[in-house]
Amino acid sequence: MNKQKKIDSRDIGLEIGLILGQYFFNTEHLHYGYWAGDLDINLKNLPQAQKNYCHFIISQIPEGIKTILDVGCGVGRSAFELINKGYRVDCVSPSPVLTERARMLLGEQSHIFECDFENIQTENRYDMILFSESFQYIKLEKALQNSVKLLNKDGYLLICDFFKTDAKGKSVLGGGHKLAKFYEFISQYPLIPIKDMDITKETAPNLDIINGFLSNVGFPIWKTLIHFLDTNYHFISRLIHWKYNRKIKKINRKYFSGARNARNFSIYKSYRLLLYKNVSA
Ligand SMILES: C[S@@+](CC[C@H](N)C(=O)[O-])C[C@H]1O[C@@H](n2cnc3c(N)ncnc32)[C@H](O)[C@@H]1O
Incomplete structure (x- = not known):
């Protein structure tokens, strides 16, 4: 195949x-x-x-x-x-x-x-x-x-x-x-x-613009999705966290920690x- x-x-x-x-x-x-x-x-x-x-x-x-x-x-x-x-x-x-x-x-x-x-x-x-x-x-x-x-x-x-x-x-x-x-x-x-x-x-200012977008739009959407999975599909959510824990942490660190900035x-x-x-x- x-x-x-x-x-x-x-x-x-x-x-x-x-x-x-x-x-x-x-x-x-x-x-x-x-x-x-x-x-x-x-x-x-x-x-x-x-x-x-x-x-x-x-x-x-x-x-x-x-x-x-x-x-x-x-x-x-x-x-x-x-x-x-x-x-x-x-x-x-x-x-x-x-x-x-x-x-x-x-x-x-x-x-x-x-x-x-x-x-x-x-x-x-x-x-x-x-x-x-x-x-x-x-x-x-x-x-x-x-x-x-x-x-x-x-x-x-x-x-x-x-x-x-x-x-x-x-x-x-x-x-x-x-x-x-x-x-x-x-x-x-x-x-x-x-x-x-x-x-x-x-x-460099582009980074502050993107950071603002990620903090105000990306992160709330991401948090809502995770909350939805946790409450409605608890088992699947635990499975995803177990399997992809490192990837999820990396996404949080890379995109939602606020460190993607102009400085x-x-x-x-x-x-x-x-x-x-x-x-x-
Ligand atoms: C950040 S974009 C820049 C696009 C455009 N030059 C501009 O200034 O808006 C990067 C571009 O590089 C191209 N690219 C990525 N890897 C490439 C490669 N190995 N050879 C040629 N182009 C590549 C992507 O497809 C994309 O078009």
Whole structure:
């Protein structure tokens, strides 16, 4: 019998993020947003912060770029903006749900490689490769190897994403390559650093917004469900607690302890915009 391929929990996280984002916040972007200037930090301003993030990235694209490969394009919002600015954009998207949405938005204007970036097969070459909050999902060595392979000579690699700092202690916040390891790895490739901007302060507020949502919406729903099971299905409830006790504790610690906040993000993560130029012959 054919075994069904397991779904990656990170894919599910992104798809849930998309559903909640669309319904509650009227946004399809799947990134933290850029909180700068006089933009108040509250849920209502999340769509604006996410538009600002997209515009911020676009403002950092060097002159002369014509073709872009948007790796991990989500539902294609950034690619859509880039196409509207006159760039020719192809995308990489391994998630069938997000790919379908991106296809609907981008139509024939963009070719979408429906695979992990690690496994992309193409003769195409691009002036710029963009990783907008997608770099952390891709194995470091393969991400850099394939970027160099797919870039035109003098092309650019633009990464906007968060990395792990060297801060001691355990964080409930997952994700991100180690920044020190990233610098060590990339120094071995024919990619020279052009820009390295620390935008942790401008992106961290997203964590306080999500934390507020989890405390005020997620946790009460979670508590109600557990209470319902405890009172109405006592035996099943005890079985679930016995079997999944560690998982339940982990969920409580990760999502409902209040530790997913901007302060901890600023300690354990460093959000950076990095621009490198390909100097391989
Ligand atoms: C946080 S979302 C960012 C989406 C979009 N770039 C944005 O800024 O809104 C991460 C994206 O990375 C993609 N992704 C995850 N693993 C990947 C991989 N191995 N190769 C390419 N993309 C990947 C996901 O499908 C998703 O589209």
